[in-house]
Amino acid sequence: MKLTKSAGLRGELSIPGDKSISHRAVMFGSLAKGTTHISNFLSGADCLSTIDCFRKMGVLIEQNGTNVTVHGNGLHGLKAPSETLDVGNSGTTTRLISGILAGQDFETVLSGDASLNKRPMGRIIKPLEQMGAKITSVNGNGCAPLKIEGTKLNATHYDSPVASAQVKSCVLLAGLYADGKTSVTEPALSRNHTELMLRSFGVKVESHDTTATITPPEEMIATDIVVPGDISSATFFIVAGLITPNSCIRLKNVGINPTRDGILRVCKDMGADVTLENVIDNGGEPTADIVVKTSKLKGTVIGGEVIPTLIDEIPVIALLAAFAEGETVIKDAAELKVKESDRIALTVDNLVKMGVDATATDDGMIIKGGNPLHGASINCKYDHRIAMTFSIAGINAEGETVIEDSECVDVSYPTFYEQLNSLQ
Numbered sequence: 001m002k003l004t005k006s007a008g009l010r011g012e013l014s015i016p017g018d019k020s021i022s023h024r025a026v027m028f029g030s031l032a033k034g035t036t037h038i039s040n041f042l043s044g045a046d047c048l049s050t051i052d053c054f055r056k057m058g059v060l061i062e063q064n065g066t067n068v069t070v071h072g073n074g075l076h077g078l079k080a081p082s083e084t085l086d087v088g089n090s091g092t093t094t095r096l097i098s099g100i101l102a103g104q105d106f107e108t109v110l111s112g113d114a115s116l117n118k119r120p121m122g123r124i125i126k127p128l129e130q131m132g133a134k135i136t137s138v139n140g141n142g143c144a145p146l147k148i149e150g151t152k153l154n155a156t157h158y159d160s161p162v163a164s165a166q167v168k169s170c171v172l173l174a175g176l177y178a179d180g181k182t183s184v185t186e187p188a189l190s191r192n193h194t195e196l197m198l199r200s201f202g203v204k205v206e207s208h209d210t211t212a213t214i215t216p217p218e219e220m221i222a223t224d225i226v227v228p229g230d231i232s233s234a235t236f237f238i239v240a241g242l243i244t245p246n247s248c249i250r251l252k253n254v255g256i257n258p259t260r261d262g263i264l265r266v267c268k269d270m271g272a273d274v275t276l277e278n279v280i281d282n283g284g285e286p287t288a289d290i291v292v293k294t295s296k297l298k299g300t301v302i303g304g305e306v307i308p309t310l311i312d313e314i315p316v317i318a319l320l321a322a323f324a325e326g327e328t329v330i331k332d333a334a335e336l337k338v339k340e341s342d343r344i345a346l347t348v349d350n351l352v353k354m355g356v357d358a359t360a361t362d363d364g365m366i367i368k369g370g371n372p373l374h375g376a377s378i379n380c381k382y383d384h385r386i387a388m389t390f391s392i393a394g395i396n397a398e399g400e401t402v403i404e405d406s407e408c409v410d411v412s413y414p415t416f417y418e419q420l421n422s423l424q
């Protein structure tokens, strides 16, 4: 993909469905009794991997674009797959499904693409083993492929060393099959979509501060899910609207769950002109239209408890910081090193390539704003969020920017370039 400087972005976008919520709707619908209708489903490669895995375990799932119907098999109705489950590029699919598979009465093997098979799975192997699960890293390196021999599980309490919704969700989902209440405490609250959605499927889940507790149900009951727009996807256009001169963009129907809204807090701290309209409280997963205008920005410090609420947005927040006056420090974000790529190194390297004063640190980065950007050839290492971040950089740089392997945006945002073009 080739990009050149934009004269301004104007118009409105309907942001595609939330990736985290789309994954969970398919998983929980598959385990429920009855039919779950999902609307505004994210038809991105990661969520399609989740559909594929459950189809291979005998669940009838019909997909018609953003409408998905899941004919659930019930809590104990999954069938042994006849082949390895392909989790593609998706950490969420891998870690959440592992919790479910640990409690089945059959064996499965999970494997993904080159990036996925390098990501750490020890973080789920440890708590699952504490519950009595039989789960092994086939190559003995703590990564996928994973072999999971389903078995009876013991209820447990797990103190997670990381604020990770994938780890928390894995343990809670294994808890569906445990012999009593299972709880997880995390160092800071991560996204709570699992807790909220399990409740809407009739499961008792209690949340107190950073602890979530599940009581294993007899059955889960199907329900309909309307997926809000993905705030992580919206953030590319929030940043684009703020840094591109002469811009005014309305992003419609974006999920603003407080465990996901850190970007809005950062925008406020940086002095950005971002307003929320049509705020709707959908019972736990609120939505709003986000209106963004070109702004004069100032640097800030981003760290601590806000980090899990904006973890996937950090590469593009770093770009925002490059257009702010003064220094921005991003800290407590070492988790970025174990995403689809090392997002600290790759973000900083590519920002520097485009002329930004950016330095990587052990747990984040320091960006001094104000340097003009110039075009560059960007190797995104097949990381969708890096490809989109540097596409937005490209429309704000002198000369031409080329994004290699830009098709990887399909992982979370297949219509990204179409929507970007519609604003020019």
Ligand SMILES: O=C(O)C1=C[C@@H](OP(=O)(O)O)[C@@H](O)[C@H](O)C1
Pocket (backbone or CB within 6 Å): 019, 020, 021, 091, 092, 163, 164, 165, 166, 167, 169, 190, 191, 311, 312, 335
């Ligand atoms: O639970 C989820 O849906 C997700 C949790 C986050 O990962 P971690 O749990 O590893 O922080 C996030 O980065 C990922 O994109 C989606």
Ligand SMILES: C=C(OP(=O)(O)O)C(=O)O
Pocket (backbone or CB within 6 Å): 046, 089, 090, 091, 092, 093, 312, 339, 340, 385, 412
């Ligand atoms: C980290 C991400 O996803 P996952 O962990 O599901 O691969 C992401 O979408 O940025």
